[in-house]
Amino acid sequence: MTSSITATSERGEPEPSSVLGCRGLRRCFGELVAVDDVSFSVAAGETYGLLGPNGAGKTTIISVVAGVLEADAGQVLIDGVPMRPAALDVKSRIGYVPQDIALYPDLSGEENLRFFAALYRLPRELARSRVAEVLDVVGLTDRAKDQVKKYSGGMKRRLNIAVGLVHRPRLLILDEPTVGVDPQSRNAILDSIERLSAGGMAVLYTTHYMEEAERLCDRVGILDLGHLIAEGRPRDLTARLGAAEHIVITVDGDVERAQKAAETLSVVSGSSHDETDLDVLVRDAESALPAVMEAVRSTGCALRSVTIQEPDLEAVFLHLTGKRLRD
Amino acid sequence: MRAALHIAGKDLRQRLRDRSAILLAVVVPLALAAIFSVLFGQASTPRAFRYAVVDHDHSRITATFENQVLGMLADRGIVTVRPMAERQARTEVADGSLDAAFVFPAGFAAKVQSPRRVAVQVVGSVDQVTATDVARSIARAYVADLNAARVAVAAVTHQQPGASPGAVAAEVVGSAPSLQLADVSAQARVLDTKTYFAAGMAVFFLLFTVQFGVSSLIDERSDGTLARLLAAPVRRTEILAGKLVTSFVLGVTSLTVLVLATTWLLGASWGNPLGVGLLVVAGVLAGTGITSLVASLARTPEQAGSWQAVVAVTLGLLGGSFFPIQQSGALLATLSLATPHAWFLRGLADLSGGVGDVLPAVAALLAIGLVTGTVAVLRIDKVVAP
Numbered sequence: 001m002t003s004s005i006t007a008t009s010e011r012g013e014p015e016p017s018s019v020l021g022c023r024g025l026r027r028c029f030g031e032l033v034a035v036d037d038v039s040f041s042v043a044a045g046e047t048y049g050l051l052g053p054n055g056a057g058k059t060t061i062i063s064v065v066a067g068v069l070e071a072d073a074g075q076v077l078i079d080g081v082p083m084r085p086a087a088l089d090v091k092s093r094i095g096y097v098p099q100d101i102a103l104y105p106d107l108s109g110e111e112n113l114r115f116f117a118a119l120y121r122l123p124r125e126l127a128r129s130r131v132a133e134v135l136d137v138v139g140l141t142d143r144a145k146d147q148v149k150k151y152s153g154g155m156k157r158r159l160n161i162a163v164g165l166v167h168r169p170r171l172l173i174l175d176e177p178t179v180g181v182d183p184q185s186r187n188a189i190l191d192s193i194e195r196l197s198a199g200g201m202a203v204l205y206t207t208h209y210m211e212e213a214e215r216l217c218d219r220v221g222i223l224d225l226g227h228l229i230a231e232g233r234p235r236d237l238t239a240r241l242g243a244a245e246h247i248v249i250t251v252d253g254d255v256e257r258a259q260k261a262a263e264t265l266s267v268v269s270g271s272s273h274d275e276t277d278l279d280v281l282v283r284d285a286e287s288a289l290p291a292v293m294e295a296v297r298s299t300g301c302a303l304r305s306v307t308i309q310e311p312d313l314e315a316v317f318l319h320l321t322g323k324r325l326r327d
Numbered sequence: 328m329r330a331a332l333h334i335a336g337k338d339l340r341q342r343l344r345d346r347s348a349i350l351l352a353v354v355v356p357l358a359l360a361a362i363f364s365v366l367f368g369q370a371s372t373p374r375a376f377r378y379a380v381v382d383h384d385h386s387r388i389t390a391t392f393e394n395q396v397l398g399m400l401a402d403r404g405i406v407t408v409r410p411m412a413e414r415q416a417r418t419e420v421a422d423g424s425l426d427a428a429f430v431f432p433a434g435f436a437a438k439v440q441s442p443r444r445v446a447v448q449v450v451g452s453v454d455q456v457t458a459t460d461v462a463r464s465i466a467r468a469y470v471a472d473l474n475a476a477r478v479a480v481a482a483v484t485h486q487q488p489g490a491s492p493g494a495v496a497a498e499v500v501g502s503a504p505s506l507q508l509a510d511v512s513a514q515a516r517v518l519d520t521k522t523y524f525a526a527g528m529a530v531f532f533l534l535f536t537v538q539f540g541v542s543s544l545i546d547e548r549s550d551g552t553l554a555r556l557l558a559a560p561v562r563r564t565e566i567l568a569g570k571l572v573t574s575f576v577l578g579v580t581s582l583t584v585l586v587l588a589t590t591w592l593l594g595a596s597w598g599n600p601l602g603v604g605l606l607v608v609a610g611v612l613a614g615t616g617i618t619s620l621v622a623s624l625a626r627t628p629e630q631a632g633s634w635q636a637v638v639a640v641t642l643g644l645l646g647g648s649f650f651p652i653q654q655s656g657a658l659l660a661t662l663s664l665a666t667p668h669a670w671f672l673r674g675l676a677d678l679s680g681g682v683g684d685v686l687p688a689v690a691a692l693l694a695i696g697l698v699t700g701t702v703a704v705l706r707i708d709k710v711v712a713p
Contacts (some may be wrong), residue, residue, distance in 0.1 A: 066558040068713050088560035096558035102551035104337065106344045111337075119331045134654040147344075163555070 010293040020065065025072035027060050034060040035226045038074070042171065047193065048205040049213040052223030053323065058206040061223075062175045065204065066096040078171060082124035084181060092120055095169030096257070100175045101205075102163075105149035107139055109159050111165050112148060113166050115179045127166075127242060134162040137192055154185030161189060171202045178212065220313065224321045231309060238311040242270060246309035247258045247292055248279045255302030261295040261323040268292065270319045276304075281319055306323035330561040334569025339576060342539055351509030352536040352581035356528040357588050363524035363649075364593055376405055376458040379411035379419065386436030392447075392469055393427070402467075419639040420450050425457035427451040429466055439473050440480070446470065466542070518676050522596050527587035529582055530610055530671045531648035534639035536581045537611060538618040541567075541576025541703070542631045544710055549628050549676060552597035554713045563711040567704065602685040606674045609692035613667035616700030617642070625704040642666040667695050 016042040025038040033235050035057040042048040050058045052312050063069040067085050076083040078090045103112050110131055117127035135141045138158035148156060159176055174193065177188045193216055197203050207213055212310040215218050222230040222237075230237060251258050255273045262268050262280050267288040270281040279298065285308040293303060309315075317323070342348045380393045393408065397713035400406040411419070416428035430448040437443045447466040451459025518526065522641045544566070547553035556566055588602060590593040621638050625631035643649065645659070646668020652659050674688025703710065 026363050029402055063554070063713065066554075068554050068557045081446070085704060086562070088562070092560040094558065096555060098554050098558075104341060104552065104554040106339070106341045115333065115337045116555070116559065119561055120700070121329075121560065263506070270333040 017043055018077070019079060020048075020204060022061070022065065022074065023077075025061060025064055025069050025076070026069050026073035027064055027069060033171045033226055035064070035071075036311055038198065038221075038223075038226075038228045040228065040231060041132065042204055044170070044202050045197060045200045046218045047197045047216050049211050049220040050204065050206040050218035050223055051208070051210065051220045052206075053208055055225075056223040057226040058223055059175055060097075060226075061175055062098075062185040062206060066094055066173055067091050068096075077095075079172075092167065093170040093174040095164035095167065097161050097164040097172070097174045099179065101160050103156060103159060105150050105160040106147060108145050108147055109135065109151070110144040112159065113163060114307050116163050117166045120228050122167055125292045130166050130168070136149040136161045137165065137195075139188060149151055153180060154182050157185060158183050158189060158192075168200070171204065173204045174204050175209070177205075178207070178209065183248070193220070210317075214314055216244075222313075222317055222320065224317075224323070229320050230316065234313055237313065237316045240316070244283055244311050244315060245280060245313055246307075246311070247280050247285050247289060247306040247308060249280075249293070249296055250276050250304040251278055251308075252304055253294060254299060255301070258296045258301045261299045262292055265291055265295055270315075270322060272318050272323060279318065281315055316325060328558075328565060328568060329526065330438070330565040331568035332570060334556070334561075334566060335572035338540065338569065341543075341632040342509055342577060344574075347622065348536075348539055348577075348605050350482035351532060352577065353588070356532040356581075356585055356594070360521075360525040360585075360589055360595075361593055363528070373434045375408045376446070376455075376461060377424070377427050378406050378458075378462060379416045380408045381411055381413040381416050381430040383433040384411070384431045384435040388436045388439060389431045396465065396469055398428075400549045406680045413699065417450055420452050421453060421607055423452060425452070427462035439477060451585040455540060457571040464686040469676035488707070497610075502539050519596060519670065521589070521593050522675065523672070525585065525593055525595035525675070525688045526597070526672055526675050527643075527648035527668070529589070529616075530646070531587040531639070531643040533578055533582060533586070533610060534618060534635070534642065535615045537574040537578040538622070538631075538639075539577055540570045540615065541619040541622040541710070542625075542628070542635065543573070545622060545625060545628050545631045548713065553711070557711070557713055563707055566711050571619070571700075572616040574618065575611055578614055579607060582607045582611065591614055598675060598693045600680050602678040602682040603675070605682070605685060605689045606671055606678075606692070608697070609674075610671045612696035613622055613670075613692040613698070614696075616698070619710075620699040622676055623710045645669075647672055648670075662684045665693050665695075 023039050023040065025033040025035050026033070027035045038057070038061060040048065042263070052058050054155055060069065064071045065083065067083050067087065078093050081087070081090050083090050104115070107115070111132040113134060114127055117130060122130060130140070130321050131144075135144050138161060140155060140159055142161065143151065143155065147158065157177060157180075161174070164172055164174070172193075178189055181189065181191060190212065193203060193205070198214075203216075204214075205216060217234060219227045219231065219233055220237065242249065249258075255276060255278055259271050259273045259276050259280075262278065263271050263290070267282050267284075269283065274278050280292055282292070289306070289308070293306065296303060353691070360500050378397065380389075380397065382389045382393065393410065397406060397408045401408050411428065413428075414427060414693050418429070420428055421426035429451045431451060432446075435445060435447075447470055449459065449466050451462055453459075470593040480567050521532040544553065547556065553566075557563070577681060586597050586607070586698055590597060617638065622631050625634055643666075645652065646666030650670050652669065670688045674685045674692070677684040677688060
């Protein structure tokens, strides 16, 4: 696969106004290099998305930024102050929402929030008002006294976020907060994040849902195998593909063989497939479509449907790595 | 260390809402202590063996047996003895009114003075095996003494041809009782049955109760909440301290409730409250240290749970929670000193001598807690890790 896009991660010093600055982060687990030489920054009021498939290193970066893990090399600065696992004052500026629901099911929603408010050293009266405030933000005021084990999955997700907000952090870290959430709760979560960002909070957001990244993120960093391979505003990244478009063909047959056939065409700049869908990148879908369809048919595959899509972050990732984001 | 107290408060609130924790900490040990007390209480309360002597010989030798040998045991409350006709004795043994009867045949004394073999018949109840065995042993010992006397008579009459064999035999046999009772009290003092099982069950389940503290760190790691704690402005030592406080409070509360409940409900007699308090605190610290060490070696909640169960049961058995380990030989008695259970029970027994006597047991418990707890704390990077 060839690529016409050059990785453009900014590797200089973090902006002075950055709430979060990461420089040359590296973290290994034994022989595995999970994150290697990753640098980026997030400013106040900005939502920065880390985009990548499972195993790309998103959660490792999040854990290092949150002070849960220590980097093997590189530095994390919060408001210019180095983050270390023992840097308690720095930690109090961060709200951390882990990927898995991290709550105490035997406690009520309110008790969970009060416990974490106490850990973040909020005075009792202030904690009471903040708890009420975040319960309202995530729409759980009516269920505040119920034990969390009685909540639905979406309610737990929302409370999971509320815990990260209760101390009004400067930086909110959200690690795939909408995984397994119903569409209604998902929209509510995304609305909340937009409001928080508009209020001046810096947000670091990981996802492998490109539509979420496109909706929420001012900038995204694209991760693959622990490396930041591209960074920029979503529209800038897609623009770098030029007029590239997706042709998604649902086939009945050997989809891998169909992909190989499509890649022999000069008009195809990238491709990927899952069990049934072949996804090819072309500069001009309308003119390339007959040739692509013919190439697929020549492998003996039957075409079930054909869709042409505008360039998006999925296409960018495909173009850069030859893989789909959800691989 | 305010964060540690917040963490402990949260953990205790969770435990209070977890009925299985209350069952394990209070209800089950109380119930088992009650059951064991009922099961073993009667067996452990000594009852005098009921013997009869059927004397067809009416000689000085048979009178010596009844009055001196059995009489000495009767004076110590070990046996009751009644002279009885043979038919009545056999009837009472058969219906369980008697445990055993010693039957001396006519001419018994004459046989003793002759070369012929002498025998005492023991009629025992099949339902009272121990009492019958004891009766056989007494009879066997007496007959052995008589045989020794016969040898002595033969020796005297051989050296002094004018001596009367009957007088010599009577002199030898009547000179001393054939059984000697020595005071063989155990090295450690003994608790009464109710207190023993109350304490045994309390300290046995203590190791299950205190594991809720430090082991919950592994649960938090598994549930993802530990990462959240590590991301909060809280030191790792505070997280560990919170868990240790949880273990300590759970352990002290559980033991205190059990002490009071077994006192009021079962009639257990724990002893001086100050001494008991010292033992409770030291015992909880020892239990917390041991469970912390086991938790520090485990990777998953399942692993921690099963390892801790194995350790708790092994130490409980070895430490004498279910039966007095001193009765199982010197080796096991020595090995039991590596367990907090043995020191806790020994401390309670020693408490009858005064609060000062409990201090060696308290020191041993604190040493166990200090050693195991220190190793666990040194492994903090493994224990409090995402």
